[in-house]
Amino acid sequence: MRRLAEETARELYVGLISGTSMDGIDAVVVDFGRHQPDLIAAATLPFPSCQHDRLDVLRADPDHFPAAALASLDAHLGDALGRAALDIIAAANIEPTAVAAIGSHGQTVLHRPDATRPHTLQIGDPHRIATLTGITTVADFRRADVAAGGQGAPLAPLLHHALFRRGGETVAVLNLGGIANLTLLPADGRVQGFDTGPANCLLDDWYRRHHDGRFDIDGRWAAGGRVDQAWLQELLAEPFFSRQPPKSTGIEHFSRDWLDRCLPDWARDRPADIQATLAELTARSVAEALKGNDQPPPGQLLVCGGGVHNRDLLQRLADHLPEMEVVSTAAAGIDPDFVEAVLFAWLARERLASRAVDTRPITGARAPILAGTITHALASKSPEP
Numbered sequence: 001m002r003r004l005a006e007e008t009a010r011e012l013y014v015g016l017i018s019g020t021s022m023d024g025i026d027a028v029v030v031d032f033g034r035h036q037p038d039l040i041a042a043a044t045l046p047f048p049s050c051q052h053d054r055l056d057v058l059r060a061d062p063d064h065f066p067a068a069a070l071a072s073l074d075a076h077l078g079d080a081l082g083r084a085a086l087d088i089i090a091a092a093n094i095e096p097t098a099v100a101a102i103g104s105h106g107q108t109v110l111h112r113p114d115a116t117r118p119h120t121l122q123i124g125d126p127h128r129i130a131t132l133t134g135i136t137t138v139a140d141f142r143r144a145d146v147a148a149g150g151q152g153a154p155l156a157p158l159l160h161h162a163l164f165r166r167g168g169e170t171v172a173v174l175n176l177g178g179i180a181n182l183t184l185l186p187a188d189g190r191v192q193g194f195d196t197g198p199a200n201c202l203l204d205d206w207y208r209r210h211h212d213g214r215f216d217i218d219g220r221w222a223a224g225g226r227v228d229q230a231w232l233q234e235l236l237a238e239p240f241f242s243r244q245p246p247k248s249t250g251i252e253h254f255s256r257d258w259l260d261r262c263l264p265d266w267a268r269d270r271p272a273d274i275q276a277t278l279a280e281l282t283a284r285s286v287a288e289a290l291k292g293n294d295q296p297p298p299g300q301l302l303v304c305g306g307g308v309h310n311r312d313l314l315q316r317l318a319d320h321l322p323e324m325e326v327v328s329t330a331a332a333g334i335d336p337d338f339v340e341a342v343l344f345a346w347l348a349r350e351r352l353a354s355r356a357v358d359t360r361p362i363t364g365a366r367a368p369i370l371a372g373t374i375t376h377a378l379a380s381k382s383p384e385p
Contacts, residue, residue, distance in 0.1 A: 010034075011031060013030050013099065014088060014101075015030060015104075015343065015348070016081050019177050022056065022107065023052055027045060027341060029042075029089060029091075029099070042338045044337070051076060055073070059251060062109060074123040074125050075128060078127070079128055081124045081128075082129040083132070085135070100349070100352065101137065101348045101352055102136070103372070106139060107124055113152050120152040131377065133377070138374050140373040148366050153181070153248035153250075154175070155359070156340060157183035157193025160183040161183070161191040163334060164302060167187070171302065172298040172301045173302045173303075174302070175303075179254070180195065180307075182196050187296070191362065192361050196286050196289040197240060197241055198285075199305065200306055202282075206278060218309070221272055222312050223311075226273050279310075279312060297323060298324060300324060304329040305337075308336040347371050351370060357370075
């Protein structure tokens with residue numbers, strides 16, 4: 001865990017999210033009492049291996065995952081999120097009663113915004129979080145947007161707009177999680193955001209098939225391979241890349257099955273070249289999304305998410321975007337590992353204030369929405385130690 005600020009907080013919220021890697025919970029305590037959010041404490045708390053394994057089974061075949069098992073996993077994840085909240089509160093050296101609310105994204109297990117009846121599902125029972133911590137909990141942030149005709153994702157551009165816009169200057173923000181999403185902040189104050197395609201999900205999957213460990217540290221394996229240009233062009237022919245925003249996707253689409261269907265005949269003999277080409281796919285799809293929009297090119301690309309630590313991937317991005325400065329969001333004062341956790345703390349604050357968020361230019365929703373459902377803690381409940 002990391003202590004990131006020592007000042008006495010004035011408006012404290014907790015943010016929680018388990019991302020597409022499904023290997024742990026990002027947890028933050030944020031003070032919104034100043035103009036710029038102050039991270040008081042932040043940590044990534046790993047899942048027990050059994051929980052990760054169950055999530056992997058669910059992700060592999062959500063249509064046939066038993067309802068009883070889903071309900072059990074929802075409860076277990078709710079408990080894990082509640083304990084993560086208490087752990088990060090303790091790390092911040094504050095009392096739970098000092099926290100106004102918890103914003104919990106939970107774990108996305110299904111995201112199908114383009115289905116005949118669009119739907120998205122995040123689990124991690126907020127009632128269990130509120131009961132365990134004694135703190136009002138806001139969760140279920142995406143379904144209101146889907147109900148309003150939106151994609152339900154990405155939501156990060158809402159926070160990017162609040163934090164990173166600069167008067168008279170165009171800025172872009174790139175989140176490299178399992179999926180990459182891009183935020184465009186033109187000089188005129190507007191905002192646009194959309195998913196560009198895979199970031200780490202395919203890279204991590206291919207790496208784990210050939211190595212111990214969860215990911216390719218610094219992108220070293222990819223850097224040692226050679227990009228196969230013919231296969232890259234086949235991958236870039238995937239229809240999602242040419243779709244116009246608003247658009248979102250997930251690991252349900254860019255899955256192991258998708259990769260297996262696309263693998264060339266030479267994959268077994270040249271696994272490092274597969275990794276290099278997948279890294280190039282991420283960099284090219286992001287670069288083409290940036291160049292293909294009708295906004296003036298930004299001078300700076302701020303990068304956050306786990307992919308910010310992949311040196312090979314960042315170098316590929318810089319090579320494709322020589323006119324832009326590619327830097328971490330740390331340069332703008334926000335730890336790149338915890339931007340999304342801060343997002344859900346911020347969304348909880350907006351929801352408690354009954355402030356609608358305007359997702360229309362991002363997700364295509366028909367109207368601004370109240371993002372999140374409020375679960376109040378039992379008045380007589382004392383937080384557990």
